[in-house]
Amino acid sequence: MLEAINLSKTYNTAIALHSLNLYIPAGEIFCLLGANGAGKTTTINLFMGFTEPTIGEVLVGGINVAQKPHEIKKLIAYIPENVMLYPTLTGLENLAYLSGLSGTAYSDAELVVFLQRAGLQKEAMKRRVGEYSKGMRQKVGIAIALAKHAKALFLDEPTSGLDPLASNEFSRLIRGLADTEGVAVLMATHDLFRAKEVGDRIGIMNAGHLASVVKAGDVSPSRLEELYMETILQKHAQREAA
Amino acid sequence: MITHVFFIAKKEIADLLRDKRLRWSALTLYVLFAVALFSGWQYFTQTKPRHADAQAASYQQWLAQGSKNPHSAAHYGFYAYKPVPLLAVVDKGMDDYLGNAVWMEAHKQNNVSNRTAQDVADVSRFGNITVGFVLQFLLPIVIILLTFNAVSKERESGTLRILLSTQTSGVQILVGKGAAAFAAVFGVIVLPMLLVSAGVMMLAVGGQDFVASLPAFGVWVLFVLVSVVLWIALGLVVSASVRESGAALVVLLGVWTLGAFFVPRLSGSLARTLHPTPSAFAFNEQIIFEKANGVDGHNSADERSKALEARVLKQYGVDSLSQLPVSFAGIALQEGEESDYLVFDKNYGNLFQIFQRQESVMEALNLLSPVLAAQSISRALAGTDTDKHLHFTNNAEQFRRVIMKTMNDDMRDNGAKDKTKRDFGYMASDELWHKIPPYTYSQPGVGFVLGNQVLNIASLLAWTVGTLGLLVWRGRLLKP
Numbered sequence: 001m002l003e004a005i006n007l008s009k010t011y012n013t014a015i016a017l018h019s020l021n022l023y024i025p026a027g028e029i030f031c032l033l034g035a036n037g038a039g040k041t042t043t044i045n046l047f048m049g050f051t052e053p054t055i056g057e058v059l060v061g062g063i064n065v066a067q068k069p070h071e072i073k074k075l076i077a078y079i080p081e082n083v084m085l086y087p088t089l090t091g092l093e094n095l096a097y098l099s100g101l102s103g104t105a106y107s108d109a110e111l112v113v114f115l116q117r118a119g120l121q122k123e124a125m126k127r128r129v130g131e132y133s134k135g136m137r138q139k140v141g142i143a144i145a146l147a148k149h150a151k152a153l154f155l156d157e158p159t160s161g162l163d164p165l166a167s168n169e170f171s172r173l174i175r176g177l178a179d180t181e182g183v184a185v186l187m188a189t190h191d192l193f194r195a196k197e198v199g200d201r202i203g204i205m206n207a208g209h210l211a212s213v214v215k216a217g218d219v220s221p222s223r224l225e226e227l228y229m230e231t232i233l234q235k236h237a238q239r240e241a242a
Numbered sequence: 243m244i245t246h247v248f249f250i251a252k253k254e255i256a257d258l259l260r261d262k263r264l265r266w267s268a269l270t271l272y273v274l275f276a277v278a279l280f281s282g283w284q285y286f287t288q289t290k291p292r293h294a295d296a297q298a299a300s301y302q303q304w305l306a307q308g309s310k311n312p313h314s315a316a317h318y319g320f321y322a323y324k325p326v327p328l329l330a331v332v333d334k335g336m337d338d339y340l341g342n343a344v345w346m347e348a349h350k351q352n353n354v355s356n357r358t359a360q361d362v363a364d365v366s367r368f369g370n371i372t373v374g375f376v377l378q379f380l381l382p383i384v385i386i387l388l389t390f391n392a393v394s395k396e397r398e399s400g401t402l403r404i405l406l407s408t409q410t411s412g413v414q415i416l417v418g419k420g421a422a423a424f425a426a427v428f429g430v431i432v433l434p435m436l437l438v439s440a441g442v443m444m445l446a447v448g449g450q451d452f453v454a455s456l457p458a459f460g461v462w463v464l465f466v467l468v469s470v471v472l473w474i475a476l477g478l479v480v481s482a483s484v485r486e487s488g489a490a491l492v493v494l495l496g497v498w499t500l501g502a503f504f505v506p507r508l509s510g511s512l513a514r515t516l517h518p519t520p521s522a523f524a525f526n527e528q529i530i531f532e533k534a535n536g537v538d539g540h541n542s543a544d545e546r547s548k549a550l551e552a553r554v555l556k557q558y559g560v561d562s563l564s565q566l567p568v569s570f571a572g573i574a575l576q577e578g579e580e581s582d583y584l585v586f587d588k589n590y591g592n593l594f595q596i597f598q599r600q601e602s603v604m605e606a607l608n609l610l611s612p613v614l615a616a617q618s619i620s621r622a623l624a625g626t627d628t629d630k631h632l633h634f635t636n637n638a639e640q641f642r643r644v645i646m647k648t649m650n651d652d653m654r655d656n657g658a659k660d661k662t663k664r665d666f667g668y669m670a671s672d673e674l675w676h677k678i679p680p681y682t683y684s685q686p687g688v689g690f691v692l693g694n695q696v697l698n699i700a701s702l703l704a705w706t707v708g709t710l711g712l713l714v715w716r717g718r719l720l721k722p
Contacts, residue, residue, distance in 0.1 A: 048407060050722055070411055078407040084400030086253075088260060100249045101408040141404075148408075 250418025335626025389477025412720025569657025
């Protein structure tokens with residue numbers, strides 16, 4: 001569903017992403033771990049067509065993103081660390097607006113169903129989003145993905161700043177989307193525990209390189225942490241030596 | 243495409259209508275508009291009848307001058323007043339500075355006098371507020387305030403990222419926002435102002451005269467709308483091109499300031515430097531010299547008089563002026579007038595050419611300023627610009643020449659009938675004065691105006707089309 005082929009991105013002389021080769025099939029959640037500036041957000045931006053690759057190709061559902069950036073918008077949804085919605089509109093109005101712009105106009109009753117599936121309380125739906133907590137805005141973000149019937153979902157630090165309960169609920173919803181709707185998920189996160197819990201595979205990025213990829217089921221939380229530290233320290237040492 | 247644009251426009255209109263910026267700026271503009279419209283209405287309703295009364299009184303004096311020599315009557319003359327066009331209600335233009343009355347008398351092509359600006363208080367040196375000024379100078383500021391952060395705010399808050407992850411293109415976002423801004427500005431500010439202006443103009447003159455002014459008013463409205471589209475597009479282009487809203491505001495206010503303050507001063511100074519006008523003293527001295535010595539300076543009035551005398555005596559086959567069956571004075575006066583016409587046509591022609599060259603320099607620099615281009619078009623359509631003034635000046639001069647010819651021909655034909663009262667002793671009756679109809683001036687049509695405004699119209703349209711092109715280009719490149 002999602003494929004990066006020899007994908008690189010350079011800003012002036014700075015290498016943001018180097019020769020990424022990655023395939024994420026439908027129904028899989030792939031978590032990208034890495035420190036700040038490792039290249040996680042750049043990877044998501046390339047998949048969403050927000051920036052053009054310097055070298056290589058990005059495919060979403062077999063469509064080349066650089067060639068048909070508008071086409072792939074039908075297939076994708078995006079939930080950033082802070083889902084920024086229009087604060088003067090209610091959750092329901094935000095969903096109506098953004099799903100409308102995604103090509104489908106739903107009735108209020110249908111929109112309520114999407115918001116309920118995303119876990120938003122019914123009484124909150126008609127309140128202005130300016131009054132929402134971060135977790136509630138994340139739920140509207142998920143409802144947008146549901147309304148779009150997105151085939152691919154990009155999550156950029158989605159659980160950062162959420163309390164454990166909200167994080168857990170969010171993870172459950174994402175897992176559900178992958179399992180029941182067959183959505184391919186690319187999730188960038190700092191949260192090793194969340195990656196291990198929700199992901200099918202985990203990639204560790206460092207300085208624009210996808211240094212290692214492991215199956216979440218094959219690695220214990222402590223081993224994952226060791227691997228993460230090794231990767232970062234190894235690269236750090238290489239840079240020091242150079 | 244249209245569905246997405248409609249969705250965005252609908253949401254943006256709701257946002258704009260909730261936005262206090264629109265409410266407060268509209269309220270401020272309404273106050274200024276009310277003052278401007280009242281001022282324009284007062285100017286029109288007071289000046290128009292005053293001019294009509296003064297011109298009628300002057301003409302009545304002409305008719306009632308009693309038995310008099312035609313040449314004395316030619317010196318007596320009467321006033322022609324430049325009619326106040328109806329659209330002066332919305333744009334008084336240059337009327338205060340160009341004068342509005344010309345004294346039509348023998349031997350002289352008088353300048354248009356009675357400039358309102360000469361009689362007003364010092365406070366008026368800052369210029370008058372007109373509806374045109376509100377819509378061409380102040381409305382762009384309101385549009386800037388409404389659009390400067392239309393896109394940059396979405397970028398700063400992160401909603402642009404969400405918006406661009408839907409099936410909406412950057413072009414659709416910008417067009418939708420532009421359509422919303424146009425609907426809000428037009429619906430809340432421009433349309434009410436245009437309707438009230440039209441209503442006030444109709445009340446000022448009645449339906450029939452208003453209908454006669456409708457073509458000019460319609461085109462005037464069209465250019466107001468073009469200007470609105472231009473500033474909305476410019477606001478969105480800048481907002482989509484910068485990272486921070488503050489930077490967008492600075493850039494847009496910079497463009498406005500450049501166009502509204504720097505370019506007019508630059509173009510005025512440059513026009514005067516490149517094409518200087520002679521001083522009034524030098525101009526009048528030159529006319530006096532050429533009238534005395536001929537246009538080429540080598541044919542004195544005495545020589546011309548002698549040559550004329552010889553020619554007339556030969557034509558009538560007589561030896562002395564006293565034997566002529568016609569009044570030689572009448573012939574000589576008309577000959578003198580026609581000789582003066584060459585002087586006037588040459589000197590005023592040169593002067594008007596200088597004005598037109600200055601105008602051309604300013605029009606060329608209007609390419610840098612859509613505000614000034616719009617203002618020039620507005621004044622031209624309102625009939626309160628320099629071109630219209632020169633049109634009136636020429637028209638009045640042609641009428642003066644008809645008066646002079648009628649007086650001189652009458653003196654020629656009748657000034658020798660009574661040998662005891664030849665030439666200047668001849669007295670004409672009221673019948674002669676009635677041969678001169680009251681002076682009437684018809685406003686040139688919209689075609690005349692548009693023909694004189696080609697460069698300004700091209701400038702405004704180039705800015706608008708160019709900015710709309712930039713809008714589409716920025717839309718295609720729009721990134722979060």
